Amino acid sequence: MELAIFALFSVLALASAVVVISHRNPVYSVMSLVVTLISLAVLFVLLGAPFLAALQVLVYTGAILVLFLFVIMLLNVEREEPAGGHRVHKLIAALAAVVFAAILGSQFFAAQGSAHTAELTPDAVALVPLARKLFTTYLLPFEIVGLLLLAAVVAATALARRSAPRDREEKA
Amino acid sequence: MSFAFAATLAKMGAWLAVLLNAAPVMLWVERRGSALMQDRRGPNRVGPMGIFQGLADAVKFLFKEDIVPSGADRPLYLLAPMLALVPALTTFVVIPFGPTVEVAGRSVALVVADVDTGALLLLALASLGVYALVMAGYSSNNKYSLLGSVRASAQMISYELALTLSVVATLVPAGSFRLDRVVEAQQGLWLGFVPQWNIFPQIIGFVVFLVAAFAETNRLPFDLPEAESELVAGYHTEYSSMKFALFFMGEYMSMTTLSALAATLYLGGWHLPGLDYTGAWWLVALKGMGVLVGKIALFMMFFVWVRWSFPRFRFDQLMRLGWKVLLPLAILNFIGVAAFTVAGAS
Numbered sequence: 410m411e412l413a414i415f416a417l418f419s420v421l422a423l424a425s426a427v428v429v430i431s432h433r434n435p436v437y438s439v440m441s442l443v444v445t446l447i448s449l450a451v452l453f454v455l456l457g458a459p460f461l462a463a464l465q466v467l468v469y470t471g472a473i474l475v476l477f478l479f480v481i482m483l484l485n486v487e488r489e490e491p492a493g494g495h496r497v498h499k500l501i502a503a504l505a506a507v508v509f510a511a512i513l514g515s516q517f518f519a520a521q522g523s524a525h526t527a528e529l530t531p532d533a534v535a536l537v538p539l540a541r542k543l544f545t546t547y548l549l550p551f552e553i554v555g556l557l558l559l560a561a562v563v564a565a566t567a568l569a570r571r572s573a574p575r576d577r578e579e580k581a
Numbered sequence: 582m583s584f585a586f587a588a589t590l591a592k593m594g595a596w597l598a599v600l601l602n603a604a605p606v607m608l609w610v611e612r613r614g615s616a617l618m619q620d621r622r623g624p625n626r627v628g629p630m631g632i633f634q635g636l637a638d639a640v641k642f643l644f645k646e647d648i649v650p651s652g653a654d655r656p657l658y659l660l661a662p663m664l665a666l667v668p669a670l671t672t673f674v675v676i677p678f679g680p681t682v683e684v685a686g687r688s689v690a691l692v693v694a695d696v697d698t699g700a701l702l703l704l705a706l707a708s709l710g711v712y713a714l715v716m717a718g719y720s721s722n723n724k725y726s727l728l729g730s731v732r733a734s735a736q737m738i739s740y741e742l743a744l745t746l747s748v749v750a751t752l753v754p755a756g757s758f759r760l761d762r763v764v765e766a767q768q769g770l771w772l773g774f775v776p777q778w779n780i781f782p783q784i785i786g787f788v789v790f791l792v793a794a795f796a797e798t799n800r801l802p803f804d805l806p807e808a809e810s811e812l813v814a815g816y817h818t819e820y821s822s823m824k825f826a827l828f829f830m831g832e833y834m835s836m837t838t839l840s841a842l843a844a845t846l847y848l849g850g851w852h853l854p855g856l857d858y859t860g861a862w863w864l865v866a867l868k869g870m871g872v873l874v875g876k877i878a879l880f881m882m883f884f885v886w887v888r889w890s891f892p893r894f895r896f897d898q899l900m901r902l903g904w905k906v907l908l909p910l911a912i913l914n915f916i917g918v919a920a921f922t923v924a925g926a927s
Contacts, residue, residue, distance in 0.1 A: 436657070436719055443712065463701040471708025472738065478715050479734045482727065536697060536758060 415455055422448035439477050446470050458534045584687060592693045595866070596673045599874060603837040604830040605635025607881060614885045645822040650722055653819070657720035662820065662827035664713035669834030671706045675699040676841050677761045678851050679869025682862035691851075691866055692761060699759045700752055703842065704745055707797070710835065711737045714799075714806060714816045717828070721819035729815025732896065733806035736796055739903040740803075744793035746911035747786040750918045751779050751846040764850035776854050780847040782921075786914040787847050789907050791883075794839045796903065798832060800884055802891040803899060810893075840880035841873065848876050 425444035432438050446469045453462035532538055543551055609624075609632055616623025624631040649658060679691030696702060711734050718730020752758060755766040769777045780787050796803040807815030817828045844850060851869035852858070858865050894902070 436654075440657070440712075440716070459696060459698045460701070463698045463705045466705035467701065467708055471705060471741070475708075475711050475715070475734055475738055478712075478719075479731065479738075482715070482719055482731055482734075 411455060415452065418448040418451040418455075422452070435481050436478065439474055439481065442477075443470050443474055446474070457531065460534060460536060460539065584685075588684070588689050589693060592691065593674075595678070595870060596676075596693065597670075599870070599877075600669065600673060600834050600837055603881075604833040605639065607833045607836070607885075608635045608638060610881070611885050611888070614882075615889045618886075618889045639826070642823050642826040647822040647824065648819070650819045652722035654720035654722070657716045658819075659824075661713050661717035661720060662824040662831075664716065665710075665828050665831035666834065667713070668707050668710035669831050669838055672703045672838045673841065675703045675760055676838070676845055676850075676873075677764060677869075678873050679866050680761075680851075680858055682865050684862045689862070690761065691869055695761075697758060699757075699761075700748060700763075701758050703760075704748065707838075708741060710797075710831075713828075713831070717820065718816040721816075723819050725812045725814075726816050726818050729806045729808075729812050729818070733799065733816060736799075736803065736805060736899060736903075739900060740793040740796035740907070743789050743903060743907040743911045744797060746908070746915050747783075747790040747793065748842075748846060750783060750786045750911070750915040753915075753918050753922050754779070760845050760850070764845060764852055767849040768852050768854070770854055776849055778847060778849045783847070783914060783918060785910055786918070787843075789911045789914065790843060790847070792902075792907060794843065795884070795887065796899070798835045798839060798884075800832075800836070801888040802894050804893060805896055805899060808893060836881060836884055837877060840877040840884075843880055844873060844876035848879075850876075 422445050425441040425448065428441035429438045429445060432441065446465060450462040450465045453459070453465060612634065613623045613631065615621075624634040627633040627637045649655060674693040675696065677690070677692035681688050681690045683689075694702070714733040714737075715730045718726040718728075718733070721727075751763060755763040757763070763779075767776070767778050771777055771781075775781065795801075799806050805815075806812075807817065809815075812818070817825055820828060851873045853872045856868060856872065858868060
């Protein structure tokens with residue numbers, strides 16, 4: 410049963426990930442990304458991390474991707490034309506992809522057998538111990554991430570507001 | 582078939598019986614209720630007092646012509662009405678409708694998914710609801726549909742924050758994401774006669790939750806995504822026949838699940854002080870579901886009452902209310918509840 414679910418959702422995740430980068434219509438790409446992220450959430454549950462799965466759906470599919478769709482619809486992005494591109498560009502892109510895959514792969518094999526690949530215990534992912542760790546051992550990184558997000562919000566608001574007074578002057 | 586699997590199926594059956602019947606019943610309540618408020622008779626031809634109006638409407642929907650507009654994005658156009666039912670048909674799994682009971686020597690929790698992430702899972706599933714509206718608007722090839730779904734996504738993202746914050750504040754006294762713990766924490770009485778429901782200490786959170794619930798379900802006075810005086814019918818302008826009926830059912834079922842959540846978080850859920858929850862398991866389950874359905878009905882009546890009492894908001898008023906009033910109130914409520922709980926514990 411578990412194997413069947415794993416097989417189904419890993420195939421679904423990979424297939425929809427391919428659609429994300431290959432489909433010409435950006436709306437279809439975002440919808441495929443939704444499928445990818447939900448499939449990953451199911452895999453998280455199988456790995457024994459339901460909290461992570463719920464957060465994944467809540468934050469990524471429930472908020473971030475809705476914003477993606479919102480922007481695509483507001484800007485009315487048309488179907489993408491096949492990228493002509495320079496031959497040098499394509500070469501650099503291919504090279505970057507190979508280097509990225511090599512880094513990921515080397516990390517994956519280096520981590521085998523170390524403490525990072527130990528099986529998740531229910532204790533490690535239960536809410537109370539997780540929250541305690543987050544607010545004691547990892548308090549500083551946690552607060553810094555919060556501050557970073559706040560700074561991003563303030564910056565975005567400042568950028569968006571900058572043009573507002575000028576518009577009003579033009580109208581007047 | 583294992584015992585646990587059979588029990589889960591039975592519990593899902595109980596919920597689906599409530600949810601699927603909510604749409605036709607609410608259709609009747611809405612139309613008769615509005616007639617009552619406007620001093621009309623309302624539908625009174627099918628059955629006594631027109632009670633079978635929902636059935637008649639369902640038959641009518643089945644025989645309507647099913648249209649796919651030219652230039653529509655066919656796959657997304659067909660998928661959208663189905664997705665409209667997803668949050669309504671999934672979020673009920675974490676809402677408990679009774680205590681843990683003994684069935685044939687085994688203990689069974691009267692909630693479909695007895696998981697630690699309870700309320701979080703519910704919020705996650707509920708947040709997927711916006712995709713149906715966005716897809717419907719985008720795929721219909723109609724400017725009114727598109728405008729409706731742009732409004733819907735902006736509105737739902739904005740009000741989800743206030744809704745989530747007010748939900749989280751009710752979890753603090755219970756100390757858990759589990760909704761059965763939230764119900765447990767609300768049992769007992771103050772001064773011997775006031776139930777210890779969250780609605781009393783968290784009245785601010787309750788009001789924020791209710792207002793945000795109206796926005797999340799696109800009900801008047803926040804039905805801007807389908808405002809008929811400006812957008813024809815908004816995101817479902819181009820839908821006909823059963824596809825339209827699915828959006829319609831989705832709205833009523835979302836109202837039902839949000840009402841069930843409100844009842845669980847603020848009115849003590851399936852528990853009623855003074856009611857005896859011991860005895861045969863089926864009797865306990867029936868009592869729990871009965872009390873919960875009664876509380877859901879209260880909220881549903883409130884939805885109908887408000888819909889026929891208030892005019893529609895303007896979009897800028899809606900956004901201002903969401904970001905400048907409800908969100909700060911929800912944050913204040915959360916900080917207050919957290920401080921009070923910590924002070925009480927130490």
